Amino acid sequence: MSEQLPLRGFDSFHAGGGLEDRFGRTHSEKIDLTPFSRGMFIAGLVFCGIRIVMVALAFLGYSTIRQQQADHPLLSGIRWEIVTGIGIVAFGITANVLLLSGNRRGIPLGWCLVAAVVGSVAVGLLQTSIQFSYLPYGSPERVRAWIGLVSVLAIRAGLLAGYAVALRQTSALFDRHSSSSPNE
Numbered sequence: 001m002s003e004q005l006p007l008r009g010f011d012s013f014h015a016g017g018g019l020e021d022r023f024g025r026t027h028s029e030k031i032d033l034t035p036f037s038r039g040m041f042i043a044g045l046v047f048c049g050i051r052i053v054m055v056a057l058a059f060l061g062y063s064t065i066r067q068q069q070a071d072h073p074l075l076s077g078i079r080w081e082i083v084t085g086i087g088i089v090a091f092g093i094t095a096n097v098l099l100l101s102g103n104r105r106g107i108p109l110g111w112c113l114v115a116a117v118v119g120s121v122a123v124g125l126l127q128t129s130i131q132f133s134y135l136p137y138g139s140p141e142r143v144r145a146w147i148g149l150v151s152v153l154a155i156r157a158g159l160l161a162g163y164a165v166a167l168r169q170t171s172a173l174f175d176r177h178s179s180s181s182p183n184e
Contacts, residue, residue: 031170033170037170044096048096055086077126081120084116087116088120092113094109
């Protein structure tokens with residue numbers, strides 16, 4: 001019979017409870033996420049992929065506007081949108097991959113993603129207020145801009161709330177799992 005090599009960071013495998021780390025705590029191989037949480041984390045990965053493209057376009061837009069008008073009022077907002085976009089991508093991809101693989105370390109990174117999205121929404125509202133100043137009151141363009149703003153905010157708020165619920169459900173699942181573990 002061949003000898004099994006221990007996994008990095010783990011001392012041995014116990015058939016009854018999973019992997020035991022060097023502190024004697026038992027960890028099961030996989031946490032079963034709820035379908036809702038799994039769906040939100042997969043959707044989060046998809047939205048992070050879209051955000052990569054948006055950050056690249058923001059870089060392009062920033063350089064274009066800066067070349068045309070170095071003191072344009074939207075430049076500082078675009079810089080902050082790039083920063084929050086990078087945060088969304090970095091935290092989002094890392095958190096969602098960890099959570100989908102059953103790793104509890106994704107929870108705090110998921111909350112960092114939520115904070116980055118809230119920052120992105122705040123920057124978007126700032127940029128919108130600047131853009132609204134160029135639209136005449138009562139014009140059809142201003143009405144369409146309001147409809148678009150409310151629609152986008154409702155969609156982003158709904159998705160963000162759903163993601164927060166998924167994080168809370170998954171955190172509770174990890175807590176229940178660790179409290180039912182015999183060695184912890």
